[in-house]
Amino acid sequence: MARSYWDINLEEMIGVGVHFGHGTRKWIPRMAPYISGKRKGIHITNLTRTACSLSETCDLVFDAASRGKHFLIVGTKDKAVDSVASATIRARCHYVNKKWLGDNRNQTIFSTIRNSEELRGGAIEQLEKARARLRKLEIEAENYKNESIHFEQQRARNKVRQRVFQQALQGALETLNSYLNNELHLRTISANIGMLGTMKI
Template sequence: MSQLTLQGLLEAGSHFGHQTKRWDPKMKSHIFTQRNGIHIIDLESTLKMADEAAVFVKKLATEGKTLLFVGTKRQAREIIKTEAKKCGCMYINERWVGGLLTNFDSVRKVIDKYNEMITVSKGEEFGKLTKKEQSLFQKDFSRLDKSVGGIRELKRLPDALFILDVKREKIAVTEAKKVSLPIVAICDTNSNPELVDYPIPGNDDGLKSIQLFVSFMADVYLAGRKEGPQEAGQKPTQPAENGEKKVEEKAPAAKLKSIKVGMQADDSLKSSDLPGKTVKILKEEKIEVKPKKITKGQVLEVEGLGKITLEDEK
């Protein structure tokens, strides 16, 4: 499944780790060797673990679940934003919003405020503000845009996180662990892979390496989204032949003043045909009743009147 290759990882410099003195001993099994005081990452391990992460992410997308991209280091910000948007995911690329996962209700209020400000900025009310008020508005808006602009459509907690740098995004990792959210992450030689569910050993500092890993994850998620309806057992809507809309069979029309409980919709029926309570129709006209069998308490669709609920006639 993996689109990553050994050659591609080498060309991106994904095998370069940190200085040996800065390593995390728990990354030992993913280190190939050291050269000139720099740890060299075992790319065979990278490919293997990237495949495992890809299976998880693709299944996530297939099931219609959400993946939040997180990467706030300067060289990664634009990449995170671009790739997350490409696959229809939300992202955080400026600064982690404290409490996003552990105090979501409070953060949701901030997101709501940001969305309201977007509406105001596009409306006539904004033009009525003084220059000073507009300046203050823009300042506040820019601040919120940096913090929650990438998660403005987040209605609930994401289903998983993709984190670029475990060490830098330690608050995000801590919050995710507290609420038991699975984490997919790039783990450099200075990171603890045991903190995440799907670690991918690799260089999380080099621009080419960042681009390679983030693009890979976005492509995997996008592939899962495209396969989602079929794999989830949902049948895609089939267009009608010859461009005509499929029309459901309609019940026979009946010109009635009232409908009795238990009555069958039929042209020949009259009010006295069946005993029991009746329901008043607002006006006498040709009506169409669905379904044909009528029972007390049922909601009926009546042509020209919309939906009505059967109740006893008073």
């Protein structure tokens, strides 16, 4: 879609009263560059600057529409209601052309938003707590794993010690048994010698 020249006609703008601004009592000092004068208590808008800003706005809207962006057109003044509706329907845009008076609906919407924020905050808090619990479980699992490894290592060492002790004990018993056998053998020999000595030939 090629950008086209925007047909902005100052006479038409004057004809529909675009140059009429707000009352002089309601003006804002920073709007002075956009005001060309005043008439009967009403500021007269500088249409030259208005036309330039309108052209820039048309360029901005054109670029946004080219990228598939959506628009919401708002105009709630009595004279703008029908124009807003017909223009936005032709452009297939969303629009608001009726004033929304402050009532219980506003409070309901604000309450819903506030509740949503509170729910979101509560969900985030619960998520943080869940993460903390998960981290605690991970630490406990790591500690249990380390304790299990330490226990297995200790049990292996105990088995080695037990095996060495059994081997040592078995060796000691064998040595003692051998000593006792030798002692018994010597005593038997001594007894036999003594018996032979007392025998008469």
